[in-house]
Amino acid sequence: MSTLRYCPALFLSATSSGQGKTTLAAALARYHNRAGRRVRVFKIGPDFLDPMILARASGAEVEPLDLWMVGEPACRRLLYEAAAEADLILVEGAMGLFDGTPSGADLAERFGLPAAVLIDARGMGQTFGALALGLAQYRPGLRLAGVIANRVGSERHAEMIGEGIPSEVPFLGALPRLDEAALPSRHLGLVQAAEIADLEQRLDAAAERLAGTALAELPPRVAFREPGLASAPTIKPVPRLDGLQIAVARDAAFSFLYAANLRLLRSLGAKLSLFSPLRDSLVEADAIYLPGGYPELHLETLAANRAMLASLGTHVDAGKPLYAECGGMLYLLETLTDKDGRSGQLAGLLPGHGRLQPRLAGLGMQSMATSAGELRGHSFHHSTMETPLTPSTYGIRQRDGGRGEPVYRHGSLTASYLHLYFPSAPEAAAALFIAEQRR
Known part of the structure; x- marks a missing residue:
């Protein structure tokens, strides 16, 4: 019989690319790392640049998770092994929550990861609630941790957004524009971590903005099942x-x-x-x-x-x-x-x-x-x-x-x-x- 390991875990996604997922994932990793917790971060899909930032934020290597490229058995093994050593597991998605085949939502549902969805709230008021409700109801089997309003312009703006969110959709809070923590980018994505001279200050600034928010609390524990023999790595000495x-x-x-x-x-x-x-x-x-x-x-x-x-x-x-x-x-x-x-x-x-x-x-x-x-x-x-x-x-x-x-x-x-x-x-x-x- 396979055994279970339990660890708080959260899947961070968004409605599309460019919403600020990596900044938030890095902020969460740095916040909990500064609190003395061992944080393991994974990145959905093929990516080299985001993991460089996330590794600096968490203090640990960041590996890819992808049901097609890495394979479900190997993904299950990576999460199970991380649960043995971590106080928190964070998984950053790619593109939008339901984009791609397989999508981030597919992976989150497969492993029971609660999904927190980041929504860029610029230029939006109560309509934010309609979008949040659609995300919550689109796939009933997905475990939704809640939605996050990003790049909110003012306290009044945050109030307008909160007023429009249905009671059945958990609201994890509103985040202001984090200009001091913004991560620079170029044609292939984010600038490499080693090239950002003030990266540590940016990460600390982003982490400090989470203090006192619902995101600063540890997410629910997730049960990670021990991989069976069929999912053991196939590496043999050559x-x-x-x-x-x-x-x-x-x-x-x-x-x-x-x-x-x-x-x-x-x-x-x-x-x-x-x-x-x-x-x-x-x-x-x-x-x-x-x-x-x-x-x-x-x-x-x-x-x-x-x-x-x-x-x-x-x-x-x-x-x-x-x-x-x-x-x-x-x-x-x-x-x-x-x-x-x-x-x-x-x-x-x-x-x-x-x-x-x-x-x-x-x-x-x-x-x-x-x-x-x-x-x-x-x-x-x-x-x-x-x-x-x-x-x-x-x-x-x-x-x-x-x-x-x-x-x-x-x-x-x-x-x-x-x-x-x-x-x-x-x-x-x-x-x-x-x-x-x-x-």
């Missing part, structure tokens, strides 16, 4: 990765990386080392992992580091595997042009040219089918690329099964716009870093 040295790019230009990916590679026997394409002049390893990030923001520095570019060329010329995702792939092209029209000559290991676009060029959950299994992940980029290469395969769109991002294999190099979640198919992930003659 002898051919034992002792394999994998160098992973990690700096301000290349930081879009799931911690679970690195844990998986280590569990399969690989030895990992970190290097910086911005600062280092040499990289030596059996395989290289270039994750996504913001190479376009560091174009001049990356282009000027010819020693690192030559080192990557030496690695590929020796037939050693190099796996690159999104920004990592752009770094391997001949040239990359930023949004202001400035270009830089880069590695030239992948023939072609990349260019930043003013609008989103790719978005969505996708998988990559391989002979060793189906790796799941997502695409999200503002750039396009031109290359004479013929793709070796294509990603598969989750929403309709159609053709997704092209995947290129050029010598020992594998590159795509896809950001892959390695635990979704461990054997397939391992194969990305194994030289052809060793497979």
Whole structure:
């Protein structure tokens, strides 16, 4: 018989993107962390930037939860393990409460998480209540903790909103505009946590605004069930990765990386080392992992580091595997042009040219089918690329099964716009870093 673990938990969602979910989730995490509580935060769906902020706010690593990419069994295991060590579990949603298939509401209902829904109240009075009632009644099986009015302009504005909320809808309070706690953003989302010099002050300011509100109270306890044997991780030792040295790019230009990916590679026997394409002049390893990030923001520095570019060329010329995702792939092209029209000559290991676009060029959950299994992940980029290469395969769109991002294999190099979640198919992930003659 499976056992239960109990922990206060709250799912934070909104009516759409851009409502202030991450600011509120970070404020709650920092508020309870300052009160001496151990806080674990999770983020719905594929995301690299929000978790950086949430990790700073909570003092603990933030992992993704997603019924499709991560899978229900693994999500259940992550929540069960967190309940053993935390005094509070917070889960931040993505987009709107019911958006996507599966949606945040699907996950909250599956695991019995009470949902608090943030509504931007600017320009709204009693109509706020009608919207709140619709959210409460749209899915009867969803456990609604209540609604929160955000960016309220004054005490009178808050009173107007409160007057229009039906008695059957729990009202968790009104929050003013938190200009001093606002989190800056750019074309791919929030600015990286390490780049916000006064992030700690912003987090503290946001936390202080919660004092005395209903949100400052611990939410109800949730029962998290022990995963059964069927949901145990499928990771098995893979002898051919034992002792394999994998160098992973990690700096301000290349930081879009799931911690679970690195844990998986280590569990399969690989030895990992970190290097910086911005600062280092040499990289030596059996395989290289270039994750996504913001190479376009560091174009001049990356282009000027010819020693690192030559080192990557030496690695590929020796037939050693190099796996690159999104920004990592752009770094391997001949040239990359930023949004202001400035270009830089880069590695030239992948023939072609990349260019930043003013609008989103790719978005969505996708998988990559391989002979060793189906790796799941997502695409999200503002750039396009031109290359004479013929793709070796294509990603598969989750929403309709159609053709997704092209995947290129050029010598020992594998590159795509896809950001892959390695635990979704461990054997397939391992194969990305194994030289052809060793497979």
